[in-house]
Amino acid sequence: MDKYAVIGNPVSHSKSPQIHASFAEQTGAALEYGAILAEKDKFRETAERFFAADGKGANVTVPFKEEAFNLANSLSTEAGKAGAVNTLSLDAEGKLCGHNTDGIGLVTDIKTNHGGSLTNKSILVLGAGGAARGILQPFLDENPALICIANRTVSKAESLAELYRDSGDISACGFDDLEGRQYDWIINATSASLQGDILPVPIELVGEKTWCYDLMYANEPTAFCRWSQQAGAGKIMDGLGMLVEQAAESFLLWRGIRPQTREVIDRLRSS
Ligand code: ATR
Numbered sequence: 001m002d003k004y005a006v007i008g009n010p011v012s013h014s015k016s017p018q019i020h021a022s023f024a025e026q027t028g029a030a031l032e033y034g035a036i037l038a039e040k041d042k043f044r045e046t047a048e049r050f051f052a053a054d055g056k057g058a059n060v061t062v063p064f065k066e067e068a069f070n071l072a073n074s075l076s077t078e079a080g081k082a083g084a085v086n087t088l089s090l091d092a093e094g095k096l097c098g099h100n101t102d103g104i105g106l107v108t109d110i111k112t113n114h115g116g117s118l119t120n121k122s123i124l125v126l127g128a129g130g131a132a133r134g135i136l137q138p139f140l141d142e143n144p145a146l147i148c149i150a151n152r153t154v155s156k157a158e159s160l161a162e163l164y165r166d167s168g169d170i171s172a173c174g175f176d177d178l179e180g181r182q183y184d185w186i187i188n189a190t191s192a193s194l195q196g197d198i199l200p201v202p203i204e205l206v207g208e209k210t211w212c213y214d215l216m217y218a219n220e221p222t223a224f225c226r227w228s229q230q231a232g233a234g235k236i237m238d239g240l241g242m243l244v245e246q247a248a249e250s251f252l253l254w255r256g257i258r259p260q261t262r263e264v265i266d267r268l269r270s271s
Pocket of ligand 1: 126127128129130131132151152153156189190191192195197199
């Protein structure tokens, strides 16, 4: 049996083992996929021990994506741009390769599962942490009209916009500066939903054609999804589809086959 795992802290809530078990069943792959809790200061040892014990690949989740970026011997373009790694694989010489499948997972979910488009669209990204950084390049690759990054700490939004300045129309601001236009897309890349916090974003930014997407997911609608509903958004999505799509991209990297995702998403949604 080939061994894979997700490494995180916390990790017991992770749906990745369930998702990869579905992919293995679907593709007839003989593999086991576990969840490994690493102590906050022991990511490197934990990952190295896993691969020394014949691990074939790992997903990396909060709070270790930047450490995984530092651990990898080589990086994919996406991981290099994102400054974060969510998937580790081994090359032919047994060296660790770092990838980031979060952004492509999100774009696939938007386009394939929701029938959405980012091309020529105005996009407001809320948040400027790791989650926002992971999605900006894949978004810019879709040629949006503009991207505005708004964050509680404005300087972080400004630094992030600066990184991508040459790749498109990308600006930065604080929540207080947001007014005067409706966006085609509002993406919540903050972790505020995790604490149930509502962001101080004017409701007027949302029109009936605005699609709102929370990168977080939960069994109940997130605080951002509830806010979007009250604001009258045209469509509201959470991050469950992104989670399954990024997992499918990891599986493709490891096994050379991309599993079907629709049924897996539906099953998780109703479980
Ligand atoms: P990571 O990089 O791991 O994603 P992070 O750096 O803590 O985590 O970033 C989380 C994002 O959520 C940040 O944009 C953070 O805003 P700040 O940069 O101002 O800290 C945002 N965030 C978290 N909780 C928030 C809250 N209650 N209200 C507004 N923004 C919040």
